Amino acid sequence: MSNEEKKDIEDKINDAMAKIVSDTVGDVQPEKKSDSSASHVTAENSKSAGHSKSARPSNVSHARSARPSGGSGTSRSGRPSGNGTVTSKSARPKKISYVPIDESEFAPIVLPKKKKHKALRVTGMIAAMVLVAAGCAYAGVSYYYTNHFFEGTTINGINSSNKTAYEVEQEIASKMADYSIEIKARDQEAQTITGSDIDYRYISSGEILNLLKEQKPYEWVKGFFEKTTYTAKEETAFDKTKLENEVKSLNCAQKENQVAPENAYVSFNNSEFTIVPETAGSELKVKEAYQMISEAISSDDAEVDLGSNPDAYVTADITSDSADLQATVDAYNNFAKASITYTFGDETVTLDGNTIKDWLQFDDTGQLRTEASYAALGSLADGRKIVTPGFYGTLPDGRIHTLPRGGSDVTGALAAAALHADLYENWTDVPGILAADPGLVKEPAPVAQLSYDELQTLSQVGMQVLHENAVAPVQRAQIPLRVCSTFRPELPGTLVQPHIDVQHAPSAVCFAGRRQLAMLRIVRPQAGESRAILSDVLAQRQLQPFSAQTACEETTLLLSMQAGSEQLHALREQLCRALRPQLCTLRENLSILSVLCRSTRVVPELLRAVEMSGAPVHDLMKSGPCVLMLVNDSQYESSLRAAYAVSRDRND
Numbered sequence: 151m152s153n154e155e156k157k158d159i160e161d162k163i164n165d166a167m168a169k170i171v172s173d174t175v176g177d178v179q180p181e182k183k184s185d186s187s188a189s190h191v192t193a194e195n196s197k198s199a200g201h202s203k204s205a206r207p208s209n210v211s212h213a214r215s216a217r218p219s220g221g222s223g224t225s226r227s228g229r230p231s232g233n234g235t236v237t238s239k240s241a242r243p244k245k246i247s248y249v250p251i252d253e254s255e256f257a258p259i260v261l262p263k264k265k266k267h268k269a270l271r272v273t274g275m276i277a278a279m280v281l282v283a284a285g286c287a288y289a290g291v292s293y294y295y296t297n298h299f300f301e302g303t304t305i306n307g308i309n310s311s312n313k314t315a316y317e318v319e320q321e322i323a324s325k326m327a328d329y330s331i332e333i334k335a336r337d338q339e340a341q342t343i344t345g346s347d348i349d350y351r352y353i354s355s356g357e358i359l360n361l362l363k364e365q366k367p368y369e370w371v372k373g374f375f376e377k378t379t380y381t382a383k384e385e386t387a388f389d390k391t392k393l394e395n396e397v398k399s400l401n402c403a404q405k406e407n408q409v410a411p412e413n414a415y416v417s418f419n420n421s422e423f424t425i426v427p428e429t430a431g432s433e434l435k436v437k438e439a440y441q442m443i444s445e446a447i448s449s450d451d452a453e454v455d456l457g458s459n460p461d462a463y464v465t466a467d468i469t470s471d472s473a474d475l476q477a478t479v480d481a482y483n484n485f486a487k488a489s490i491t492y493t494f495g496d497e498t499v500t501l502d503g504n505t506i507k508d509w510l511q512f513d514d515t516g517q518l519r520t521e522a523s524y525a526a527l528g529s530l531a532d533g534r535k536i537v538t539p540g541f542y543g544t545l546p547d548g549r550i551h552t553l554p555r556g557g558s559d560v561t562g563a564l565a566a567a568a569l570h571a572d573l574y575e576n577w578t579d580v581p582g583i584l585a586a587d588p589g590l591v592k593e594p595a596p597v598a599q600l601s602y603d604e605l606q607t608l609s610q611v612g613m614q615v616l617h618e619n620a621v622a623p624v625q626r627a628q629i630p631l632r633v634c635s636t637f638r639p640e641l642p643g644t645l646v647q648p649h650i651d652v653q654h655a656p657s658a659v660c661f662a663g664r665r666q667l668a669m670l671r672i673v674r675p676q677a678g679e680s681r682a683i684l685s686d687v688l689a690q691r692q693l694q695p696f697s698a699q700t701a702c703e704e705t706t707l708l709l710s711m712q713a714g715s716e717q718l719h720a721l722r723e724q725l726c727r728a729l730r731p732q733l734c735t736l737r738e739n740l741s742i743l744s745v746l747c748r749s750t751r752v753v754p755e756l757l758r759a760v761e762m763s764g765a766p767v768h769d770l771m772k773s774g775p776c777v778l779m780l781v782n783d784s785q786y787e788s789s790l791r792a793a794y795a796v797s798r799d800r801n802d
Contacts, residue, residue, distance in 0.1 A: 292367040300365060300373030305358060305380045311373070315359040322384055323352040331446060332453040335402035336432040336463065337409070340453075343396050343443070349389040350447070357382045388447060397440045402456065408433045413468035416479050416550040423479050423550065428466035438462045478552065513546065523564055556617025563623040563631075574624050574631045576616060581635040582644035583608075583615050586661040586794050590787050594794070597660055598642070599650045604659070604746055605631075607774040611744035613662035621646075660746040661794050665783055666711040667696060667740045668718050669769065672725065673704050673733035680705065683728050691721055696742075697778075699771060703732075706769070711738065737768065741786035743779040745793060753777055756793045763792035 299318070303310045310318045329345035345351075361380055401407050411431035416423050439462050446454035456462045468475055491500045513519055523543070545551050553560060559576060566574035583605075586594040600608075602625040609618035616633060624631050625648075634643040674680055684705065688695065697708040709718060715738060722736045745756060757779070760767055765785035771778040781789045 288368075291370055295365070295367040295370040297362070299362060300370055300378065302373045302377045303380070304378070305361070306382055306384065315362045318358055319352070319354050322358075326350060326352045326384075326386065329450070331443070331451060333400060333402075333443065334453065334455040334457065335400070335434065336430070336457045338402045338407065338432070341400055341402075343393070345388075347396055348392045348447070351387055353385040353387045355383060355385040384450065386448065386450065390444070393444060393447070394440055397443055398436060400439075402432070402434050403436050403439065411464055411466040413466045414470040414472065414475055415468070416475065416552075423483050425470050425475060425479055426549070427470040428468065430466075431464065433464040435462055435464060523568065525568075556620060559617040559620035560623075563620040566629050567623040567627040570627070571629055574629050575634055576620070576631065577634050577636045578615065579636060580615060580633075581638045581641045582633050583613070583660070585659065585797070586790065590790055591661075591794050595798070596641075597644050600644060600646045600659075601650050602631075602646060602648055604775050605646050607776050608660055608662055608744070608746060611662055611742065611773060611776055611778065612664040613660070613744075659748060659797075661790055661797070662744045662746075663742050663786060663790060664696065664744075665741045665786055667742060667783075668709045668711055668736060668738045669740055669780060670707040670709060670718070670722060670725075671704065671733070671735045671737075672707075672729065672731045674729055674731035675703050680729050684725070687721065687724055687728060691717065691724075693717075693721065697771070697773065706771070708742065739783045740768065740780055741783045743781055743786065743789055743793060744773070744776045745779070745797075746775055747777050748775070752796070755796050759792040759796045760789045763788045765789040765792075 297314055298312050299305075299310045299314075301311045305318055306322060308318060308321050326345060329350050330342050332340050332342050334340045361382065397403060409431045410433050412429040414428040415426050417426050434456070438459070439456055442456060442459055442462055443454055491498055543551055543553075562576055563574060565571075580588070582596045583600060584594045584596055585591075588594055602621055605616065606618055606621045606625070609616060609621065621631075628648055631646040632643050633646070635641055672680070672684075681700070684707075691713075693709060693713055695707045695709050697706075699706045709721075711718075718736060718738065722734055725731070726734050743760070747753060747756075756777070757767060757770070760779060760781065763785070765781045765788055767779050767781060769780040771780070779789070779793075
């Protein structure tokens, strides 16, 4: 729009406004006061017009009819009041100025955005409140899962969803209440031990609680989409004393229900020796059985088969795969095939397999049948010279039974007694019985004479020239025994007879010993009353003491170290619990130096010599005619040499 057009519009507006003012006041006469007011308005408007950017006048005064005063005047419509007098507070302006109208006045009218903004604010507030509520709810659920497992959690097969660790463990514990284990044994029907019999119970290890602590509570939503499975160790406990009693009460643990194993043996059939295999038997080792059952219960096993573990049962000492047994069979078969003829002057004796097996007779337990053997030997001899092996015989069913160490010595003594011999000569590799072991003492002197008692005692305390069981048959029959040398037949050897003259005999005659021993000493009032308990404990542990002596309140046991140090210490602890002694000591790795003394006057000299050799004597005991000195095993040889030197010097 051009300036001329704007000017034309402005003039038209001014004319229209002037006409409007003129029509409004009509015939009304303005007061001075009104003129003044109008003039003020005009001036004010004029002043405002000069500073306003708007095209419209900032302030326009319009004539208003004066309000009636005191009941006279005109009404708002300009009509005369009752007295006809009209008064106006407005007056016509002398001049009205208008500012030009801007083009923006003709722009479209835009409504205010206030209501739209308000709606947005309300929506935002509602959304914020929803978010806060959702956050609080999520936090609340997260807090819940600090003490509960997520949905979809399984522990040891138990549905643990929304459960506390305590609730899960209670369910595990309830399973334990129904626990039982089936015991299978050889040749016996299975038996059951229940959890209530042994006070079987669940013990919390804290593992399940740790699983709960490991889950992140704020990840609880995952539980609705993922399944989680855990396997936790279930710790259990039971009363060991009650279990021990239950094991002892099992049918398989009763002696009357057990069968001892049988060793493999050699049998003679159809002119041939063969091995008969051993039998397993059903003799249960209660201690080992208890250990197996205890381990099975600790593993929550439902059954245990004692027969699956060979250690749970007593086994045969000799099995069919024994190399020694096989060698024996081979030797027997060679003997059986052989035919040996012995010539004694004009007489001949033929020895073959059929004769060998008939010399000695044994019962079913392997014990020698003395009278039967005497009869067999007597009938076989029949006034003739006989030759016989000295280490085996037969059982009632014809089986071959071998003798232990010294079997040849025993066989000879039995044959002499059966034949009522005038003399029993035992030929060996030494020139009679020597005063000491030739391996420890150089050229020990031979002993000319011994009594049966002296020889038997020496055999018991360690001398190995003649087996101790070989003395009894000839001693009962009062048959003299001579020990001779196979390599030196011209020597007289040692003569053993019922009685000898000891007046002119040496004071210290013979020295022997046993090594690797342990001494258990128990001091307890009324020691005699402890013998029964002591015997039972030793029998339980299958221990045979080498020597057992009781004097006043003191009991001394000598045991072989072959039992093992652990076994010996366990024996001591058991005896302490059973006897409650004042003192119970165990000394290991000892040796016994045995001296056959025919005069006690030599004993102080022997003790002094042993002490001077640097070997302290821990104890001094007596066994028949022998004095026993207990020394350290490592000092046995030096102490024996020192004691023998005293005897040799006195005899010289």
